[in-house]
Amino acid sequence: VRRLHSNEGAELQPRPPVVTVMGHVDHGKTSLLDALRQTSVAAKEAGGITQHLGAFVVEMPSGASITFLDTPGHAAFSAMRARGAAVTDIVVLVVAADDGVMPQTLEAMAHAKAANVPIVVAINKCDKPAAEPERVKIQLGSEGLPLEEMGGDVQVVEVSAVTKSGLDKLEEALLLQAELMELKARVDGSAQAYVVEARLDRGRGPLATAIVKAGTLVSGQHVVVGAEWGRIRAIRNMVGKAMDMARPSMPIEIEGLKGLPMAGDDIIVVESEERARILSSGRKKKSERDRLRKIDE
Numbered sequence: 564v565r566r567l568h569s570n571e572g573a574e575l576q577p578r579p580p581v582v583t584v585m586g587h588v589d590h591g592k593t594s595l596l597d598a599l600r601q602t603s604v605a606a607k608e609a610g611g612i613t614q615h616l617g618a619f620v621v622e623m624p625s626g627a628s629i630t631f632l633d634t635p636g637h638a639a640f641s642a643m644r645a646r647g648a649a650v651t652d653i654v655v656l657v658v659a660a661d662d663g664v665m666p667q668t669l670e671a672m673a674h675a676k677a678a679n680v681p682i683v684v685a686i687n688k689c690d691k692p693a694a695e696p697e698r699v700k701i702q703l704g705s706e707g708l709p710l711e712e713m714g715g716d717v718q719v720v721e722v723s724a725v726t727k728s729g730l731d732k733l734e735e736a737l738l739l740q741a742e743l744m745e746l747k748a749r750v751d752g753s754a755q756a757y758v759v760e761a762r763l764d765r766g767r768g769p770l771a772t773a774i775v776k777a778g779t780l781v782s783g784q785h786v787v788v789g790a791e792w793g794r795i796r797a798i799r800n801m802v803g804k805a806m807d808m809a810r811p812s813m814p815i816e817i818e819g820l821k822g823l824p825m826a827g828d829d830i831i832v833v834e835s836e837e838r839a840r841i842l843s844s845g846r847k848k849k850s851e852r853d854r855l856r857k858i859d860e
């Protein structure tokens with residue numbers, strides 16, 4: 564199978580950043596995602612009712628948009644990375660203003676650094692009387708994070724997931740970071756995509772939330788997803804609307820896989836069902852071999 568791996572020679576277009584929220588337990592990752600989700604396109608279009616998709620898109624007044632992965636935490640990030648999925652462009656590091664830098668804050672910093680993903684800091688719970696955002700900044704600085712106000716390039720925004728103050732500033736900071744990164748993707752041609760989440764629906768079978776990294780994914784195409792395969796029967800967007808195709812950074816749900824893939828699995832388009840079956844069975848054999856080898860060791 565010939566795959567277009569690089570962007571060489573193809574026309575590139577700007578694409579929205581894909582953002583993951585990380586930080587210490589109870590510092591407000593889930594609350595912050597909930598608050599951001601309420602500003603999302605889906606929340607606006609569907610009157611607050613959103614599909615559970617594992618990702619959502621926020622559109623800014625300027626027309627620019629941001630894709631947020633809806634699974635907070637380090638396990639998801641590591642699992643994706645372990646499978647080679649470089650799906651996240653930016654990490655939002657959530658630090659509670661009253662609690663400061665904690666072990667998982669440092670762990671998140673290490674993960675982002677190892678993955679070479681830039682951080683934007685969200686100092687959360689700034690509504691609390693005990694909030695000390697300045698103290699948090701000093702802590703982060705002394706942990707080696709080069710904050711902008713100390714002459715570095717890491718932006719810091721003070722927010723509250725409860726009062727929703729600062730969310731617009733956070734979104735702007737993310738867009739600015741994205742602009743600096745000049746995120747671009749090839750839009751034409753065969754899609755390269757990643758699974759963000761997968762679940763089994765009783766009526767519809769395996770459903771995978773995916774994000775296209777490059778190219779265009781088209782309904783009806785044969786795909787290999789990790790070690791699974793299938794033919795895309797439907798592509799749905801965040802509000803459950805069926806679409807013919809999906810472009811880079813857009814979170815979608817795909818239906819039509821024969822088995823349940825895993826977060827971080829890659830999605831590649833192949834020309835026929837036969838190719839899909841062959842590739843899938845090859846990958847299944849390989850993962851079985853890897854598993855046995857691990858047991859041996």
Ligand code: GDP
Nearest residue numbers: 587588589590591592593594687688723724725
């Ligand atoms: P997670 O473990 O990082 O996902 O944290 P959660 O989102 O579950 O939040 C932990 C606790 O902090 C919950 O009781 C939230 O209501 C509370 N919390 C989260 N964000 C804020 C905030 O901005 N202000 C205040 N006062 N409480 C918050």
